[in-house]
Amino acid sequence: MFFNSIHYLFFLPLMFIFYWLMNNLFYKNLILLIASYYFYASWDYRFLLLLIFSTFLDFYTGIKIEKAINKKTWLWISVFINLGLLCVFKYYNFFINSFEVFVYSLGISFHPYLISVILPVGISFYTFHGLSYVIDTYNHKIKAEKNFVNYSLFVSFFPLLVAGPIERATHLLPQIKQDRNFNLIKSVDGLRQILWGLFKKIVIADQCAKLVNLVFDSGTHYSGSTNLLGAFYFSIQIYCDFSGYSDIALGTARLFGIELLNNFSFPYFSRDIAEFWRRWHISLSSWFKDYVYIPLGGSKGNVWLRIRNTFIIFLLSGLWHGANLTFIIWGAINAIYILPLIIFRSNRNNISIVAKGKLFPSLNDFFKILLTFFLTTFSWIFFRSSDVKFALSFINNLFSNSIFTKPQIDTKLILVIIPLFLIEWFGRDHPHALANLPFYKSFFIRWSFYLILTVFILLYAHKGGESQFIYFQF
Amino acid sequence: MHTKEEKVSLFISNFSLYMKQFIFKLLTFCLIIISLIVFGFYLPATPRDRQSLLFSQVFKDSLLNYTPSPRIILIGGSNLSMGINSFILKKDLKLNPINTSIHAAIGLKYMMHHTFKFLKKGDIIILSPEYQQFYGSFADGREELLRVIADIDKKEFFDLQISQISNILKYIPSYCLSKFKLQEYYYNKNDLFLYGSDGYNIFGDYSQHWQFMHVDAPIDNFLLEKYNPTVLSEIQEFNNELEKNGCKLFITFPGYQKSSFTKHKNQINFIYNKLISSGTLKILGNPLEFVQEDSLMYGTSYHLTKRAIDKRTYLFMQKYKNFKN
Numbered sequence A: 001m002f003f004n005s006i007h008y009l010f011f012l013p014l015m016f017i018f019y020w021l022m023n024n025l026f027y028k029n030l031i032l033l034i035a036s037y038y039f040y041a042s043w044d045y046r047f048l049l050l051l052i053f054s055t056f057l058d059f060y061t062g063i064k065i066e067k068a069i070n071k072k073t074w075l076w077i078s079v080f081i082n083l084g085l086l087c088v089f090k091y092y093n094f095f096i097n098s099f100e101v102f103v104y105s106l107g108i109s110f111h112p113y114l115i116s117v118i119l120p121v122g123i124s125f126y127t128f129h130g131l132s133y134v135i136d137t138y139n140h141k142i143k144a145e146k147n148f149v150n151y152s153l154f155v156s157f158f159p160l161l162v163a164g165p166i167e168r169a170t171h172l173l174p175q176i177k178q179d180r181n182f183n184l185i186k187s188v189d190g191l192r193q194i195l196w197g198l199f200k201k202i203v204i205a206d207q208c209a210k211l212v213n214l215v216f217d218s219g220t221h222y223s224g225s226t227n228l229l230g231a232f233y234f235s236i237q238i239y240c241d242f243s244g245y246s247d248i249a250l251g252t253a254r255l256f257g258i259e260l261l262n263n264f265s266f267p268y269f270s271r272d273i274a275e276f277w278r279r280w281h282i283s284l285s286s287w288f289k290d291y292v293y294i295p296l297g298g299s300k301g302n303v304w305l306r307i308r309n310t311f312i313i314f315l316l317s318g319l320w321h322g323a324n325l326t327f328i329i330w331g332a333i334n335a336i337y338i339l340p341l342i343i344f345r346s347n348r349n350n351i352s353i354v355a356k357g358k359l360f361p362s363l364n365d366f367f368k369i370l371l372t373f374f375l376t377t378f379s380w381i382f383f384r385s386s387d388v389k390f391a392l393s394f395i396n397n398l399f400s401n402s403i404f405t406k407p408q409i410d411t412k413l414i415l416v417i418i419p420l421f422l423i424e425w426f427g428r429d430h431p432h433a434l435a436n437l438p439f440y441k442s443f444f445i446r447w448s449f450y451l452i453l454t455v456f457i458l459l460y461a462h463k464g465g466e467s468q469f470i471y472f473q474f
Numbered sequence B: 001m002h003t004k005e006e007k008v009s010l011f012i013s014n015f016s017l018y019m020k021q022f023i024f025k026l027l028t029f030c031l032i033i034i035s036l037i038v039f040g041f042y043l044p045a046t047p048r049d050r051q052s053l054l055f056s057q058v059f060k061d062s063l064l065n066y067t068p069s070p071r072i073i074l075i076g077g078s079n080l081s082m083g084i085n086s087f088i089l090k091k092d093l094k095l096n097p098i099n100t101s102i103h104a105a106i107g108l109k110y111m112m113h114h115t116f117k118f119l120k121k122g123d124i125i126i127l128s129p130e131y132q133q134f135y136g137s138f139a140d141g142r143e144e145l146l147r148v149i150a151d152i153d154k155k156e157f158f159d160l161q162i163s164q165i166s167n168i169l170k171y172i173p174s175y176c177l178s179k180f181k182l183q184e185y186y187y188n189k190n191d192l193f194l195y196g197s198d199g200y201n202i203f204g205d206y207s208q209h210w211q212f213m214h215v216d217a218p219i220d221n222f223l224l225e226k227y228n229p230t231v232l233s234e235i236q237e238f239n240n241e242l243e244k245n246g247c248k249l250f251i252t253f254p255g256y257q258k259s260s261f262t263k264h265k266n267q268i269n270f271i272y273n274k275l276i277s278s279g280t281l282k283i284l285g286n287p288l289e290f291v292q293e294d295s296l297m298y299g300t301s302y303h304l305t306k307r308a309i310d311k312r313t314y315l316f317m318q319k320y321k322n323f324k325n
Helices: A006-021 A027-039 A046-067 A069-106 A121-137 A148-156 A169-177 A184-214 A224-255 A275-281 A282-293 A303-321 A327-345 A363-384 A388-398 A414-426 A443-460 B004-042 B047-051 B054-065 B088-093 B108-116 B143-152 B154-159 B162-178 B231-246 B258-261 B265-277 B304-322
Strands: B070-076 B096-099 B124-128 B247-251
Touching: A006 A027, A006 A224, A027 A046, A027 B304, A046 A069, A046 A121, A046 A148, A046 B247, A121 A148, A121 A169, A121 A282, A148 A169, A184 A224, A184 A414, A184 A443, A184 B004, A224 A363, A224 A388, A224 A414, A275 A282, A275 A363, A282 A303, A303 A327, A327 A363, A327 A388, A327 B304, A363 A388, A443 B004, A443 B162, A443 B304, B004 B162, B047 B054, B054 B096, B054 B143, B070 B088, B070 B108, B088 B096, B088 B304, B108 B231, B124 B231, B143 B154, B143 B162, B143 B247, B231 B247, B231 B265
Parallel strands: B070 B096, B070 B124, B124 B247
Antiparallel strands: none
């Protein structure tokens, strides 16, 4: 069941009604849990067992870590099994194939056993949920949860189950355990955020996808200018697709009185790569920061240690996205981008919101934003390419004379992308773009704006089909 | 200070007040959207729609109404509209051709049911379905079916099967709201030059592109869809009804692009074997015989250049004559 499907259009209001009809916290949580399992089973009911197993494992080890003497053993059991499952489903074939190539280069023939199983939806996300809980319990940041329904809901809450945000037990579990009251303002804002998420996904991302697929899936015979436009469209597509998903997830959760972690904070208005990574997929970046980067020493220590730690988290981040060399290179490129900032300790130069309280950015900020956008767009080429060879020939073509020719794909889409950026620019002071736009004071203009967005969504809804969100594959 | 009971009752009254406000706002918003959709649905077809290929249904219906017997009626998607030369049929077979075909995505079920209403005793019906019609729910029609019915004759909605309605439901909001798009009223007529409603000759063949050379066509992809057995049952039922009304049905095959045929050979042969094994249907030739070189295609795997159109027409006539003899 996709967020942009007709199925979900019926599922969400039904759950909303059932949920708020309950006046007992246990039943509210139970309804959300059943809804979440139904939501997950609609993808593939067989993997529901894997999700329940993973949930039970972390629930049980959490209790053991709190009570048992050999806490470390239980922690490692959980980490080993969680990562083991992730490796089997996601990375086994990649590593075994890489090993085969390596062994073959030494002149040894080796025919490994490959498994043919589809990747369970959301495994990377719920594994990281579970791991954060177990590690936080071990570090005494949170007490072990004794109620299985509460804990299961923390792992499986349907808005975040298949593509995040990657929640922390310290943030979500207390909300699950506390009775929730209906809040009109938050619910209306939740609907607004869902509307914006759907707009970004259906009107922008899905339309960009058609052109991106054309450029990236049909060889390298396009001109440099077409490749450049294709890469630009992919930057927009992946942002609108993933942040659109996150907006729908956060908005949905708010309808049930739950606040999820913000996952995007207008990353394309970043003035350097460090700022970009504080604003892009925030829940994953902060997960790696808290559970890998800081335990490794973080930015303390000498230069070489900082370089090592930076590379480790970016390479892991790349690998987290998928078992393909292209993702690892994408991670490495971003590590290289951020290195000068880490070395010269200027990675926290741009903390505040760009041009706060002003209508336009300064020229200096504007060029910094453009440069950061260009750098990220360049790295996305590897992220989107099917293999490294394709990415290299794509880039080679990009820097040819044909960059000065007319692009061979539609350029009209830019006319829709410009208003997107304008709205995001005016909403950048808030948790999401539609939270409080300058023209909201007029009821008529506000509702007209919502209606226009809805009409656009309905106009384009069937054109991309019920297309999957990019991050579902991770 | 409120007592516990007072707090509970205050909470309940606040809750119901806020919830009422929320639901009221939401329903009002939905009502506005639904009103726009309903209003759009009843607005007449836009100028752009009237110029589109799909609007040629009006012309085709008039051909069905006024063409005298003896008649040969062609039913199919664009493999027929952009794949047959009715001048040759008329000259050689001494029959009055009516090419009813417009677009494959209208769905084979609708094509058969709609044409049936206009048939006269003695009519010869040639059915040439695209191979996709036998896979998935393609034969139930897509957005094109909705546009044909909603723009031309809304009463036809009542003749549709449930499977057809469920297939086109999702296109309704987009179709209705498209009536408010400025591009539907102010558009560049050259955009429709090649696929407009006025591109047909007097028999209903699409002839606007006959003067043009080959255009590369992408290879089809319907491998992921499942074979739909109800389509064959519908064809058999159509055949029975025609026989009862003194008409004859023949089935032939599209002039399909060679590389698409190679890719879907097994699926196409599967369809052919199913048609043959039905025992009651009159089949003209086989899919392989009608396959056309890629260099003879015009933009899609079913649209032919003039050279291929004539080649296919002669082959079809030869098969038809052989069958009759």
